[in-house]
Amino acid sequence: MSDITKQSLTELVKNIKSKKLSSTDVTKAFIERSEKSKELNAYITEDFKSALNKAKKFDQKPNLDLKLPGIPMAVKDLFCTKNIKTTAGSKILNNFVPTYESTVTENIWNEGAILLGKLNCDEFAMGSSNETSFFGNVQNPIDKNLVPGGSSGGSASAVAGQLTPITIGTDTGGSIRQPASFTGIVGLKPTYGSCSRYGIVAFASSLDQAGPMAQNVKDCALLQEVISSYDPKDSTSIDFKRNQYSKELTNNIKGKKIGIPKEYRVDGMPKEIEDLWQKGIQYVKDCGAETVDISLPHTSYALPTYYIVAPAEASSNLARYDGVKYGFRAKGENLIDMYEKTRSEGFGAEVQRRIMIGTYVLSSGYYDAYYLKAQKVRKLIKNDFDDAYKKVDAILTPSTPSSAFKIGEKTDDPVSMYLNDIFTVPVNLAGLPGISIPAGHDSNGYPLGLQIIGKAFDEQNILNIAFAMEEKINFKNKITDWWIK
């Protein structure tokens, strides 16, 4: 089987379970393709040799009852992996080797998957284009010099480019859904509290969630089933009954009420996005669902709120990087000088900018005007969703206000970069699940995504809607392998 890397996760699992393929066959195929794909710069750390050994070991005594039997998988370099360097895309963690494993990755290995390597991302997950990574830009497999989105840019590029059958990313303001949309793949941000944050390098603790990034909705449901678990090691992990998402997946969404929020029709939104949204509305109707016009009146306040809350939490979380116990250290004349130089040389420009915003909004005299104000507006944004969900079962919006842009196009203007997340940020602020599915192409042939937002803990419902729409849309990603010589 020469086209192993073209197979979906579901197909690979089936072929390994029926012994048509061995874990070694599959692992070798993804390693070979990854080796030929260096130009994408999707990996920060490769662990190929050890992956192959693990695959061989798996094949000697295969446990085919597992959900991910011998499946190779690369993961975002924001997840701590025991004894494997974990950088968060930063110089300051350039040489950090965790002594423990994140719960989410542990869940994955416990189901039989094998680590291929660690994937590139924006530094500390702060970015929308993967251009803030200390380890350089990531190329979008869709076209040369196109950003893959961010912060899970390496993850998106690796799935779309078929360097890994599936992966996980993290999403604080859109970091799974926006890159999924830019690369023509499926990305799910679960409900806050669904997947443990233990062992994930923290950015903004009240917003961060891990989630799957996949070639299709079924694969996405399967991985969500594996990674979502109650974890006492995360104080905000929530103990609720989790579904067998992939087994319970159905395309029957008859009678579901889908909200269409008028505030997502923003000024200057390209016609292509509006047209895509209208097509999406037609698709859900074709599936037997009903659409309802709704209002989320505080939508335009979500981004300003996010740019207070997220940097505030980041400035506190990133205070630990002081050059003392781990990571990079610069030479200083005394302790304070060492701290200041370490952080100045160790953090990139975007991370420094956000730490400073966060420090400012939390500083004496400004706390009430900014941070407290933002927490209040956050409440209003959550209330908007609570009100909407009295009338509808889910909400349909575009995933992003544009398709992927060129590398370097938005790096000079932080606010224009931030606007990328205009449709995804409200979902994080309200702690809700959201999924982006590929739904069409723009005039350049670049993919465009639609987002389905659910009620808290209602992942099954949005996965079902996505599954039903996926069948109607019948999206084909245009990957030309331009980077393979």
Next chain:
Amino acid sequence: MSIDLKTIKHISKLSRISVDEKRAQKLAGDLNSIFDFIEKLNELKTDNVKPLTSVAVTTLRLRPDEVKSKNIREQIVKNSPQDNEDYFVVPKVIE
């Protein structure tokens, strides 16, 4: 409002990130454009709104205070940027 160089120096001190003049100028420009954008929140009256501190509607759980990891001191110290067997080393603090 406008964030001047003096404020940038103050935030930089609080953040423990040293910035030179050139960086400070650039940061002042960036932060001003970001705060212009944030000011939009002042359009909203929020006097009677209760702040949302967490979307997770759970109370924090208690657990027994037990040591769970064993013998990882060596590994932990190994991540220290300055080589030493038993301690984390920092520049001299007391003269």
